[in-house]
Amino acid sequence: MTAEPEIVLEARNITKRFPGVVANENVSLKLHRGEVLALLGENGAGKTTLMNILYGLYHQDSGEVLIRGEPVRISSPSESIKRGIGMVHQHFMLVPVFTVAENIILGAETGNGPFLDLKVARQRIRELSRQYHLDVDPDAYVKDLSVGQQQRVEIIKALYRNADILILDEPTAVLTPQETEELFAIIRSLTARGASVIFISHKLKEALAIADRIMVLRRGRVVGETTPREATERSLAEMMVGRSVMLEVEKGEAHPGAPVLTLENVTVLDDRGQQVVNGVSLEVHAGEILGIAGVQGNGQTELVEAITGLRPVHSGRVRINGRDVTNASPRRISETGCAHVPEDRQEDGLVLTYTVADNLVLNTYYTPPFAHGIVRDDRAILDHANRLIERYDVRTPGALTLVSALSGGNKQKVIIARELSREVRLLIAAQPTRGIDVGSIEFIHQQIIAERDRGAAVLLVSAELDEIMALSDRIAVMYHGRIVATLPAASATREELGLLMAGAQPVNAASELATDGHEPVNVQRRGV
Amino acid sequence: MQITDTLARPSAARIPWVTIGVWGGLAILVLVAYLRAPQATTAVLTSTIRQSTPIILGALAGIMCERSGVINIGIEGMMLISAFLGFLFNVWTGDLLLATMGALLVGAAVGAFHAVMSITLKVDQIIAGTVINILAVGLTGYFYQQGLTTRGKLAPVSIPVLADIPIIGPVFFSNPPITYASLILIVVIHVILFRTAWGLRTRAVGEHPAAADTVGIAVNRVRYINVIIGGMLAGLAGGFLTLESVGSFERNMTNGRGFVSLAVMIFGKWTPFGAWGGSLLFGFANALQSQIQFLKNQLPPWLAWIGDLPPQFIGMLPYVLTIAVLAGFVGRARPPAAIGKVYEKE
């Protein structure tokens, strides 16, 4: 038997509790030199917690950590950095108002005495960028960089500290398929030089593509270990969720009707006054789902806010069912039968300090039967809540529980229940399943399709390409505030969409023709 | 949803034409005034520097705290306690240098108290600061005895040759020690914040403590040290009042200067030189106000009406000016992103 590569990092029986949850229970893990270990698990499975323990940000309640065979107590990140561990966090740890170089040297400053010397640092950063093809300008401000670039800064930050054990926590969540490929190339060049990588994800395809070994975590426990050769997407999904799951969304054919939402040359400004939606025109018809694909930050957020009245429309027209609702109040827009599932459920979707019942009437509390004049009817509100909790399978101790106590998936179900509990003619769903469990995702997808089949027009915005492809009847790709192409979902491929999302021109003119059989054919080609 | 203005550093790349214009204009104005009334002009300018000294020291105190993410509205109280105890040290020891050290130490202690409350005990930082302000008024008022006498106050030291330059000499080069110290500290703190590793860490901790933590920086330690340094600066401001400016203690003698310091800190966008500009403005308004009351009878006829205003109105001038300036400028200032938030890891 040939000797196995050295074990560079080992965790033994790690247990970590938070008030009310066991985030890690008896978790053990081994990482060999030069390998990529993928850690798979749903949101809340405990992946980040485990990594934070290895990195010294959290401390385990029990269990031990060994680095290169030596038991260590990692009491702080400075300890783990010293021992060659680097971590790219799920939410980047960069100071937006600092430059790239300042962020990279922070905590590992070089200079003469107490004074900073950025020259040496810039030099090293340039070398590292060249060596690993991590292209960034050391003097750019981080706030001006794209997420992909910020991620490169994070990787350089770890390499700058000579890390040879690299933890990447959900690194692909914010990337286009092409950027993901680039990241994989970087990971491969790192392991080729002897570095070891822990790659965290909840995307099965990625784990299969990049890993040497795959470990699956569920509810804080290791439920299995496998290799890409032995595993399939289905087997991994079942391990992750603990039961068999539908990977495909079942949906029948669309029967599109008249246009419900019409946008004509809409432009929108962001908070800094920059035009981030540049003349978008589109139509969403009754009985169809139009998906907007695009990398986050290409104007989708602002577009949705403008349609729903949360942000001024700078120019252009928004019509719902033929009525002009440009710059109308959110309530007026809501009363046209427009349901809105906002992108940020904590900030915009719910009042976290209110009960589930009150959250369920946020859009109707002022109308009978919930209000008589200025007096609210608690009885009616409670009955309504209990009905919806039952119908939408919201897991909550009760209708009078504070909504902040629910899990992400159940919070989202509360929003869906509220928005769909009235007659809906237009459903606008932004990132409807971001960060929630597979069970809730299935349920929400079914609800969206049911709305479509009931004859509502659905505008779906999602950064998850798989979700867009699974649900949409037509797909519009948004790039730099423009719709660069609209394709029928049936014939769109990942590669094509990925290229369009990255700003490439549509290659094949035929692929642009929306052939879903109704007039007018919505073909757009912009940004020439 | 935040306005990402250039808070983190004074814009170095672009030539600050506006600043050059404003200061150039002021210089010309001063020259004209000097040619017409040399004595009054010199007096106003000297007084401007003196009046601005406690303000800039207080603002520097605020900058150190807030750049590291801790709100400090207790500067007023820190000044008052240090002024009081500094004065008592002077009474007991008769040594002004020791008394100044004492004021610094008292400031450090009150700073440490603020740090314990707002960092370790996680008391709301506005409340912690308010507690200090209320305690300061109460304690100093209670223990204050009238009739204590001291052996003098810190005297001006003229720097040879430089002190003989017209206008600039008397204004900048024949000041008492704490005033010199405050001018030097503006530069020192600017360099610390923007040119040293410590400054980079301080600003990182104030902007994004989790980022600092993940690269091995002990967030709370950095905050503690900065808040204590801030306390020392406020202590020096207090020492200025009793040991250099007035020479004795009076009840509530800070008279809102700590709050003006905060206003000036915001006006200066949390930068030492910006804050200095604000302090000078306030000092100038104060100087003008006292000169007007002094020169009442010599005003030219078209300004004679000023002499007839009740003195309270003229006394309001510096504060009204502060409010006006703040109302005009503050809209665009962005505080450090993590300000006022306790950093908790788990």
Ligand SMILES: Nc1ncnc2c1ncn2[C@@H]1O[C@H](COP(=O)(O)OP(=O)(O)O)[C@@H](O)[C@H]1O
């Ligand atoms: N700082 C914390 N305080 C309390 N609970 C936490 C904390 N961090 C994580 N948890 C909980 O621990 C569980 C695991 O979370 P996490 O490790 O972030 O999962 P993952 O990264 O796999 O999505 C979740 O139930 C989460 O709510």
Ligand SMILES: [Mg+2]
């Ligand atoms: Mg996570």
